[in-house]
Amino acid sequence: NPLKSAEFLISAARAAQFPDEDSPEVAFAGRSNAGKSSAINRLTEQKNLARTSKTPGRTQLINFFQLANGARLVDLPGYGFAKVPPAVKEKWARLIDSYLQKRPQLAGIIHIMDVRHPMKPFDEQMLAFASQIDCPIHILMTKADKLKRGQQARQLQIVRNALGEAASVQLFSAENGQGLEEARSIVAGWLKT
Ligand code: GTP
Numbered sequence: 001n002p003l004k005s006a007e008f009l010i011s012a013a014r015a016a017q018f019p020d021e022d023s024p025e026v027a028f029a030g031r032s033n034a035g036k037s038s039a040i041n042r043l044t045e046q047k048n049l050a051r052t053s054k055t056p057g058r059t060q061l062i063n064f065f066q067l068a069n070g071a072r073l074v075d076l077p078g079y080g081f082a083k084v085p086p087a088v089k090e091k092w093a094r095l096i097d098s099y100l101q102k103r104p105q106l107a108g109i110i111h112i113m114d115v116r117h118p119m120k121p122f123d124e125q126m127l128a129f130a131s132q133i134d135c136p137i138h139i140l141m142t143k144a145d146k147l148k149r150g151q152q153a154r155q156l157q158i159v160r161n162a163l164g165e166a167a168s169v170q171l172f173s174a175e176n177g178q179g180l181e182e183a184r185s186i187v188a189g190w191l192k193t
């Protein structure tokens, strides 16, 4: 697993702090508390690489992790957490936008959605944005362990139908490793590791 070599590189509060190496990176996006940091930890087989929390809004900076070959994983702050003041919210939104708008290194977006609450307005926005900048996007419907197999399949079908050709999608669980190999091979493929 080439992702296992990931090491913390930098927490960026503004665009000037983003690493400027040309090597490719994959960003993990999604609503607050969806499970972005947990997915990174599972994919890299490192329990505490990205900080996770029961409190939504834990990740407020953009965290970069570097692999042995120089490629990077990027943990974005979650969108749409209701309980932070509007000024803070706006600051996060601007930070994320400044990342997504001008990042030629961005090889793909892993978009994380809770399998129980897929395709909310922010998810739609991210899909539209990825298509606008012509960036590949793969969706992890995470926390699959929270639903029975039949319900998982039903949710997956609903999202597949809604997406059409816009993105690929799979079930995932950071808790029990469901869907891990499929997700890993997508990330590794984008990063050419
Ligand atoms: P922010 O950084 O705040 O936007 O959140 P995040 O998207 O990084 O979510 P995080 O990984 O911190 O997970 C949020 C909560 O969901 C934590 O309590 C995790 O333990 C839990 N969680 C994440 N993934 C899974 C999963 O696959 N299954 C279950 N059961 N819980 C999960």
Ligand code: MG
Residues within 6 Å of the ligand: 036, 037, 038, 051, 052, 058, 059, 075, 078
């Ligand atoms: Mg996080």
